[in-house]
Amino acid sequence: MVSARLMIKVVANAKKTEVVGKHGELIKIKLSAPPVEGKANELLLTFLSDRLEVPKGLLRIEKGEKNRLKTIVIEEWLRKDSPQDFLLKAKVK
Numbered sequence: 001m002v003s004a005r006l007m008i009k010v011v012a013n014a015k016k017t018e019v020v021g022k023h024g025e026l027i028k029i030k031l032s033a034p035p036v037e038g039k040a041n042e043l044l045l046t047f048l049s050d051r052l053e054v055p056k057g058l059l060r061i062e063k064g065e066k067n068r069l070k071t072i073v074i075e076e077w078l079r080k081d082s083p084q085d086f087l088l089k090a091k092v093k
Contacts, residue, residue, distance in 0.1 A: 004077035005062070006048070006084060008070045012040040017047050019087060026069070027084055041065060048072060051090045052083060 007026045014030035021028060033043040041061060049056040054074060064070035074083055081089070 002077055004074045004083045006072040006074060006087070008044070008064075008072060010035075010040060010044060010068050010070060012068075017043060019051070019090070021088070022084075027087055038065075041070075044070070044072075048087075051087055 009023050009026045009028045011020075011028065011030045012033060012035040014032055016030065017032045018030050019027065020030055029044065029047070031040050031043050031047070033039040045056055045059050045061070048059055052059075052074065054077070058075040060073050060075075062071040062073045072083075077083060079086060
């Protein structure tokens with residue numbers, strides 16, 4: 001099984017959920033959910049599932065459950081592009 005990692009910087013409580021772009025080595029994502037009771041984490045996984053076109057069950061937060069900086073593991077990543085590149089391309093569309 002091939003897995004990939006995605007390094008994310010999250011800004012919770014934003015007006016809308018969107019990929020902002022690169023932030024150094026990280027991808028910056030704004031989330032419309034508050035960072036309370038796991039709501040922002042849940043929205044992040046749902047948003048990434050949609051944008052990366054993978055089932056939500058294949059995504060998990062490896063590090064940073066209670067932090068703005070998160071490492072997301074994507075199980076069964078079979079695309080040629082890295083998840084970072086795929087996410088940034090999806091932003092442009």
